[in-house]
Amino acid sequence: MSDAAVGGEGGQRIMSAAAEKERVVERATARVLLWGGPAKNVVHMAGVIREVNAEEWLAPLLSDIHQTALTRGLKEVELDIRALEYANAALWRALVVWIKQIRERPGTYNLRVTWDRGRRWQEIALTTLRVFGFDPKTGDRVLIEGLQP
Amino acid sequence: MSLRFVADWDRIELVRRAVCDSADAVFADECFKDAIGMVASELLENAVKYGANDALVEISVIRSLDDGSDVVEVVVTNEVKAASPSVDALRARIAWLRSFEDPVEAYAAALLSAVEDGSEGGLGLVRVAHEGRATLECDVSQAGRVRVAATCPTPPWEARGANAS
Numbered sequence: 168m169s170d171a172a173v174g175g176e177g178g179q180r181i182m183s184a185a186a187e188k189e190r191v192v193e194r195a196t197a198r199v200l201l202w203g204g205p206a207k208n209v210v211h212m213a214g215v216i217r218e219v220n221a222e223e224w225l226a227p228l229l230s231d232i233h234q235t236a237l238t239r240g241l242k243e244v245e246l247d248i249r250a251l252e253y254a255n256a257a258l259w260r261a262l263v264v265w266i267k268q269i270r271e272r273p274g275t276y277n278l279r280v281t282w283d284r285g286r287r288w289q290e291i292a293l294t295t296l297r298v299f300g301f302d303p304k305t306g307d308r309v310l311i312e313g314l315q316p
Numbered sequence: 317m318s319l320r321f322v323a324d325w326d327r328i329e330l331v332r333r334a335v336c337d338s339a340d341a342v343f344a345d346e347c348f349k350d351a352i353g354m355v356a357s358e359l360l361e362n363a364v365k366y367g368a369n370d371a372l373v374e375i376s377v378i379r380s381l382d383d384g385s386d387v388v389e390v391v392v393t394n395e396v397k398a399a400s401p402s403v404d405a406l407r408a409r410i411a412w413l414r415s416f417e418d419p420v421e422a423y424a425a426a427l428l429s430a431v432e433d434g435s436e437g438g439l440g441l442v443r444v445a446h447e448g449r450a451t452l453e454c455d456v457s458q459a460g461r462v463r464v465a466a467t468c469p470t471p472p473w474e475a476r477g478a479n480a481s
Contacts, residue, residue: 196329215329217328217329217357218325219325219361219364219365253329253332253350253353253354253357255357255358255361255440256358256439256440256443259427259439259443260427260430260439263427263428263430263431264430264431267431285346286346286350287346287347287350287351288347288350288351288354288447291446291447292443292447295420295423295424295427295446296427298424299427299428299431
C-alpha cells in the first residue's frame with residue numbers, strides 16, 4: 168500500500184499517518200496486528216477465532232479501527248486475513264457491522280480485504296460480505312482480493 | 317470417525333482439526349477439508365452453547381456411498397435441558413433455511429438480520445448450509461437428546477465464489 172492510501176494534502180498528513188504505531192491485540196488463539204504496512208493502514212488477522220463470545224472483543228476492536236481510520240482521513244483500510252486459519256461466525260457478524268459503519272460514512276475510506284487463495288472458505292464468506300459494501304451512488308466500498316499466502 | 321466427549325468449548329477446536337485431518341486423508345481437497353471442519357465446528361458450538369452443562373456430546377463423520385450417492389454426513393448429538401427453547405429455535409432455523417432456494421440468500425439474510433436487529437443466533441447453521449453445501453435435519457429423542465445431521469456432497473466441488481465465472 169502506498170502513501171496514496173492516506174487522504175489529505177502534502178507530506179504533513181502522511182507523516183501524521185505514519186505516526187500511528189503498530190500494535191498487537193491477542194485473544195486466545197487469535198492475533199491481530201493493527202496499522203502495519205508502509206502506509207500504516209493494514210490490519211492483519213492471524214490464528215483461529217473461536218471463542219464463545221468473540222464479538223465481545225472483536226466488535227469494539229473493529230469499531231476502534233473504524234474511528235481511527237476516520238480520524239486519520241484514510242482512503243483505504245486493508246484487512247489481511249490470509250493468516251487466519253479459521254474463524255467462527257462471530258467474525259462475519261462483526262465484519263458486516265463494520266461494513267455498515269463504513270457505508271454510513273460516504274466519501275470516507277474503503278475496505279480492502281485480502282484473502283489467501285489457498286483458503287477457499289475465506290473467499291466464500293467474503294463474496295457475500297462484499298454485497299453489504301455496495302453503495303449505489305459510489306460503487307463498492309468493500310473490495311476483496313485473493314493473494315498468495 | 318466417531319468421538320464422544322464432555323461438552324467443553326475448548327475441545328471443539330481440537331475436534332475440528334481432527335475432522336480436517338481425516339477429510340484431508342480421504343479426499344486431499346483443501347476446500348472440502350476446510351468446509352467439513354467448519355461444519356463440525358459450527359454444529360459442536362451449538363451443541364455446547366445450547367446443550368446441557370457437562371453432558372456428553374457425540375460427533376460422527378461418516379462417508380456414505382449408499383444408493384449411488386457419495387456424501388459425508390456430520391452428525392452431532394447432545395443432551396438438552398428439559399423444555400429448552402433452543403430445540404424449537406433449532407427446528408425453526410432449519411425450516412427457515414429450507415425456505416430459500418439458494419443457501420447464499422439465507423446467508424445474506426442472516427447477516428443483514430445480525431446488523432439490523434442485532435440477531436446473534438443461527439448464523440452458524442447458515443454457514444453450514446452455504447459454505448458446507450450441506451442439507452440439514454434434526455430430531456429429538458424422548459430422552460431429550462438432540463441429533464443434528466449435516467449431509468455434504470463430496471469433492472470435487474464446482475468453483476463458486478468471487479473468482480468463479
